[in-house]
Amino acid sequence: MDRFVWSNGLLEMNETLVIQQRGVRLYDGEEKAKLDAGVVLLSTHRLIWRDIKNHECCIAVPLSQIVFFEEQAAGIGKSAKIVVHLHPALPNKDPGPYQHSKFSYIKLSFKEHGQIEAIVCDGTEFSPVLCLQFYRRLTEEMTQRRWENTPASQPIPTATGSQTGRTRAVGIVGIERKLEEKRKETDKNISEAFEDLSKLMEKTIRFKSYLLSMGIANPVTRETHGSGTHYHMQLAKQLADMLLAPLQERGGMMALTEVYCLMNRARGMELLSPEDLVNACKMFESLKLPLRLRVFDSGVMVVQLQSHNEEEMIASALDNVSEKGSLTSEEFAKLLGLSVLLAKERLLLAEKMGHLCRDDSVEGLRFYPNLF
Amino acid sequence: MNFEWPWQYNFPPFFTLQPNVDTRQKQLAAWCSLVLSYCRHRRIYTLDVMEAQESPMFNHKKIERKLSVEAIQIVFEELRKKGNLEWIDKSKTRCLIMWRQPEEWGKLIYQWVSRNGMINSVFTLYELSNGEDTENEEFHGLEECMLLRSLQALQVESKAEIITMDEGKGVKFF
Numbered sequence: 440m441d442r443f444v445w446s447n448g449l450l451e452m453n454e455t456l457v458i459q460q461r462g463v464r465l466y467d468g469e470e471k472a473k474l475d476a477g478v479v480l481l482s483t484h485r486l487i488w489r490d491i492k493n494h495e496c497c498i499a500v501p502l503s504q505i506v507f508f509e510e511q512a513a514g515i516g517k518s519a520k521i522v523v524h525l526h527p528a529l530p531n532k533d534p535g536p537y538q539h540s541k542f543s544y545i546k547l548s549f550k551e552h553g554q555i556e557a558i559v560c561d562g563t564e565f566s567p568v569l570c571l572q573f574y575r576r577l578t579e580e581m582t583q584r585r586w587e588n589t590p591a592s593q594p595i596p597t598a599t600g601s602q603t604g605r606t607r608a609v610g611i612v613g614i615e616r617k618l619e620e621k622r623k624e625t626d627k628n629i630s631e632a633f634e635d636l637s638k639l640m641e642k643t644i645r646f647k648s649y650l651l652s653m654g655i656a657n658p659v660t661r662e663t664h665g666s667g668t669h670y671h672m673q674l675a676k677q678l679a680d681m682l683l684a685p686l687q688e689r690g691g692m693m694a695l696t697e698v699y700c701l702m703n704r705a706r707g708m709e710l711l712s713p714e715d716l717v718n719a720c721k722m723f724e725s726l727k728l729p730l731r732l733r734v735f736d737s738g739v740m741v742v743q744l745q746s747h748n749e750e751e752m753i754a755s756a757l758d759n760v761s762e763k764g765s766l767t768s769e770e771f772a773k774l775l776g777l778s779v780l781l782a783k784e785r786l787l788l789a790e791k792m793g794h795l796c797r798d799d800s801v802e803g804l805r806f807y808p809n810l811f
Numbered sequence: 812m813n814f815e816w817p818w819q820y821n822f823p824p825f826f827t828l829q830p831n832v833d834t835r836q837k838q839l840a841a842w843c844s845l846v847l848s849y850c851r852h853r854r855i856y857t858l859d860v861m862e863a864q865e866s867p868m869f870n871h872k873k874i875e876r877k878l879s880v881e882a883i884q885i886v887f888e889e890l891r892k893k894g895n896l897e898w899i900d901k902s903k904t905r906c907l908i909m910w911r912q913p914e915e916w917g918k919l920i921y922q923w924v925s926r927n928g929m930i931n932s933v934f935t936l937y938e939l940s941n942g943e944d945t946e947n948e949e950f951h952g953l954e955e956c957m958l959l960r961s962l963q964a965l966q967v968e969s970k971a972e973i974i975t976m977d978e979g980k981g982v983k984f985f
Contacts, residue, residue, distance in 0.1 A: 604920075618848070790830070791831060793833055796824040796829055797827055798823040798826070798829040800827070800875070800876060805823070805962050807823070809834055810822060811819075811834050811838055811841070
């Protein structure tokens with residue numbers, strides 16, 4: 440903010456107003472400036488801000504001080520902003536509202552409601568997006584750089600960068616030539632500057648859409664660990680409702696992959712991401728829902744009814760195996776109406792507990808009662 | 812006389828190395844016992860690992876199950892830890908199966924020598940293991956490796972001395 444100078448707000452000769460906008464607040468870098476309610480005016484030469492209550496409080500910065508600018512999208516409770524990066528203040532600058540600033544940029548914050556006050560130029564249509572409109576105008580002015588062609592009568596401090604390659608010439612031809620050179624050079628500078636910016640924008644947009652396509656929402660705003668969000672809590676409740684019947688049909692236990700398919704098929708739209716499903720399932724216990732998420736040694740995750748009693752299951756597994764002499768996972772699955780994956784997990788668990796032992800041969804893996 | 816196989820021999824899981832630690836311990840104990848009793852029955856004093864794979868001991872053709880090489884190595888290691896097995900070569904391809912300890916053999920041999928009043932006599936190894944006089948003795952047919960180990964045990968107790976002679980080794984008893 441130390442680049443601004445006090446101004447009377449009057450336009451100079453050759454300086455024309457492009458657009459003005461009410462309800463704009465200024466930021467010095469990330470910090471809110473005391474100048475919080477004003478009108479911002481864009482002219483062909485300067486950016487001017489006038490306090491809405493105190494008209495005498497008026498400041499301005501030349502457009503030539505602008506290095507580049509970008510939009511900062513609105514968020515919840517946050518207005519849309521334009522971030523304007525500025526060249527360092529010149530030593531012989533006139534006094535302004537700030538003596539020093541640790542930031543090299545300012546922000547114009549466009550409050551949510553307002554009207555476009557006046558548009559002067561070539562009759563562009565109204566747009567509800569105030570910030571965007573201003574941004575576009577600023578872009579145009581920065582591209583055309585009209586202040587260079589028609590210097591205002593008052594001396595305006597200019598940036599030192601763009602004054603290379605001036606040739607000396609006299610007369611109209613000389614002036615024309617100078618203008619032409621100037622134009623070409625600034626054109627080049629602007630395109631180079633915006634090239635980097637547009638590449639970055641492209642990458643950002645692509646990255647964001649890639650994340651969204653994977654079902655991962657904006658990583659900046661989402662919690663990913665532990666405590667879970669309101670969303671996960673709701674989801675957990677929904678899961679509990681939807682899974683009770685299927686679980687009972689399947690003997691009280693379902694692999695998480697089965698749950699995932701079932702839920703997404705039912706939902707049709709607004710599909711669940713695997714991450715969300717796991718996080719929701721982790722909350723069953725704390726929400727006192729009658730389901731549990733369980734992880735086997737092998738890493739397989741299942742959702743089971745809380746009433747599911749594993750000892751009983753294992754005891755009955757032993758009975759089944761003893762009755763048949765021996766069983767493979769497939770045979771056991773068929774016997775109980777379980778999926779092969781879950782049948783195997785149960786047999787492995789029974790083995791782990793010493794109730795069963797295994798016979799591994801070319802014929803396959805078979806489980807016997809542990810007679811050792 | 813037919814060898815009496817233990818019940819585990821007809822139990823297919825017996826031929827799969829069990830992942831459950833407790834189960835495995837019992838399994839290995841049963842294997843050790845089987846190996847020792849089979850070798851005692853058949854008077855086997857040494858084993859070659861590769862040949863053993865095909866022996867009825869580890870390969871039960873009737874139920875189409877056999878113990879893998881890894882598992883055989885593990886069983887042998889168990890036997891070694893228990894003191895019933897000694898490797899003859901560094902690469903662990905051949906071993907001594909000691910279903911009777913060398914000290915025990917030594918004792919039996921010494922008893923025979925003493926009973927027949929042959930202390931201070933010199934014998935060739937062949938005489939001891941394959942001589943007519945020893946035909947009715949337990950140690951008759953004892954393989955040379957095992958015989959040597961047994962005599963070494965006696966040597967330690969100063970009851971014998973192994974001598975190298977022209978045709979081979981011999982032993983004198985004290």
